[in-house]
Amino acid sequence: MNTRELQDEIIKLKKEKDVCILAHAYQSPDIIDVADFTGDSYALSKLAATAPQKTIIMCGVRFMADTVKILSPEKKVFIANEDALCPMADQLNIEDLRYLKKAHPDHIVCAYINTTTAIKTEVDLVVTSSSAKKILENTEEKNILFVPDQNLGTWLKKQLPQKNMVVYPGGCPTHMRLRKEHILRMKEKHPNAKVLVHPECLQEVSKIADYVGSTTGIMNYAKESNDTEFIIGTENSIVTHLQMACPDKMFYTVSKHCICHNMKATTLTDVYNTLRGRGGKEILLDEETIKKARKPIDEMIKRGG
Known part of the structure; x- marks a missing residue:
């Protein structure tokens, strides 16, 4: 099968099996195209809780799938690639x-x-x-x-x-690869570009940015801004997504090395095999662990998060 045929088969299977597919914003476009929801880890967890489907597939890293299970313990939750972990x-x-x-x-x-x-x-x-x-x-x-x-x-x-x-x-490790000199080099090439970076970057990078914010915040800023050129200081897939969402604007990566290999571990075939019951891994957490892990998340919601 080619990519389009595989995507069509995934869309068909997820409807037949009543499965909701979540894709973190750092996933590749071919996976995002078959997802029901795309966003950051917590937003996806909240969306999963409201989704009518009783089975969830997370295309992201392990802690994200765990968070989905913590907020939706009654649902079956799978991570599409069990080796996709978060070094931090x-x-x-x-x-x-x-x-x-x-x-x-x-x-x-x-x-x-x-x-x-x-x-x-x-x-x-x-x-x-x-x-x-x-x-x-x-x-x-x-x-x-x-x-x-x-x-x-x-x-x-x-x-x-x-x-x-x-x-x-x-x-x-991914965001810490970015350095001040990378930003300055890109500003030399694109002096009119606004610099948007994630707060996981080093302080030397955040200090010279025009905007510091979450992945969603960076994307919204770029989409809503009247500026037309942006240097993006976060995982490079965001540049790809913004280029597709705003073809009339220009987006530049800070460094070709700002790639999260754990996020890129998940492939379209992983999603397909998870749907077929031949891949992925179900997230299993006992009731007491879920209760304890949910408490600080509920506290965040209580305090306005």
Whole structure:
């Protein structure tokens, strides 16, 4: 089968089997074309909870599929490629978290949603890149231990000087490949282009950006802006999606190396084989784990996330 024939077969199968397909924005266009919903990890989890289908296939990385299961425990949830993991989520294990909590007993623990389920069971609050500033700004607690992304945490620390934040030294390997000199080189080539970057980037990159925000925030900014040229400082697939969504505007990657190989691990064939019951992996979490992991997510929603 060629790509179009495979996509047609997937669309046919998902209707026959009553399956909802979720695709993170970093997935390739051929997968996004067959998805029911596309977006960031938390938005997809919320959409999955409202979808009428009782079976969900996540095209993303493992923690994203786990979050879908946590918010929709009654549904069957599969990850299309079980080897698609998140290096940043795996940088902090439960033993290290417990050590940090003992070392900072007067701090609430705030976890980026890009964390494992085990970490979520032992934190006070979960945030997304789009909700973190608003939630932490309005929270009563001043002492905050932020895990695991040091770049998002440091960016938040500068945005919220009234807070006493301790930041765990983890980070996204993909976004950390971007450097200040990459931005400056692209600005030399495209002096009129606005620089839009993700807060997972190094501080030297965020400091010289015109806009710092989540994947969804970057895409919305570019679509709604009157400007016509943009340098995009996040996973390179976003440039492809924006080029297709806004053909009248110009989008440039900061670096050809800003590629998440875990996100790219999922293929159209993986989706097809999961639908056929010959691939993918079902996410199985016990009731107590789901209850504990959902608590900080519910706290995020309560605080306005």
